[in-house]
Amino acid sequence: MSSDGMRPKLAPRSTTEEAADGTVISRPDEADEFMTDENVFILESWHSPLDPALSIARGRLAPGATSVPHILTGTAERYIVIEGEGELSLAGLGVRPIRAGDVVFFPAGRPQTVTNTGTTDLVLYAICTPPFDADNYVELENGVGSPDSPG
Numbered sequence: 001m002s003s004d005g006m007r008p009k010l011a012p013r014s015t016t017e018e019a020a021d022g023t024v025i026s027r028p029d030e031a032d033e034f035m036t037d038e039n040v041f042i043l044e045s046w047h048s049p050l051d052p053a054l055s056i057a058r059g060r061l062a063p064g065a066t067s068v069p070h071i072l073t074g075t076a077e078r079y080i081v082i083e084g085e086g087e088l089s090l091a092g093l094g095v096r097p098i099r100a101g102d103v104v105f106f107p108a109g110r111p112q113t114v115t116n117t118g119t120t121d122l123v124l125y126a127i128c129t130p131p132f133d134a135d136n137y138v139e140l141e142n143g144v145g146s147p148d149s150p151g
Contacts, residue, residue: 013029013031013032014026014027014028014029014032014044015027015029022050024048024050026045026046026048028043028044028045028058030043032044033058033060037068038067038068038070038137038139039061039065039066039067039068040059040060040061040065040067041059041060041061041062042057042058042059042060043057043058043060044056044057045057045058045125047131047132052130052131053129053130053131054127054128054129054130054131055127055128055131055132056125056126056127056128057125057126057128057132058082058123058124058125058126059079059123059124059125059126060121060122060123060124061084061086061114061115061116061121061122062116062121063116063118063119063120063121063122064115064116065115065116065122066113066114066115066116067112067113067114067115068113068139068140069089069111069112069113069139069140069142069143069144070111070112070113070137070138070139070140071109071110071111071112071137071138071140072106072108072109072128072132072136072137072138073108073109073136073138074108074109074130074133074136075108075128075129075130075131075132075133075136076105076106076107076108076128076129077105077106077112077126077127077128078103078104078105078106078126078127078128079098079102079103079104079106079114079124079125079126080102080103080124080125080127081098081099081100081101081102081103081104081122081123081124082100082123082124082125083100083120083121083122083123084099084100084116084118084120084121084122084123085097085098085099085100085116085117085118085122086098086099086114086115086116086117086118086122087114087115087117088104088112088113088114089112089113089114089115089143089144090106090110090111090112090144091110091111091112091144097117098114111140111144112144113143113144
């Protein structure tokens, strides 16, 4: 997978307010949401040199959509499910249901894919440490949990 399908080509239109003490409010612009090669709509919420330890993105899957099986090398990821319901396919755990309020932690290099099993969008926030880097994204040709998948 090329990194071209993982990031928008234009500068984000989000706005920020910064206080003298360093506190920042970031307001992502909905117009910046883009579809990735992974089959997920992404809106970058936070990826800033002011907070270099992590990045936050909102992910959205349409009803029936499934993300591409993948791993993030060198990057741990957490999902906080905000709306909807779905299923995660995880190496070692099989398929597990997820719904609003759930938090999922993926250690770096763990195979994963998510499917929206509901009738409305599945919306989650993905928090990556260190920050997401498209060069660390590896698509799995054999799916999650297959003998040839890492992890």
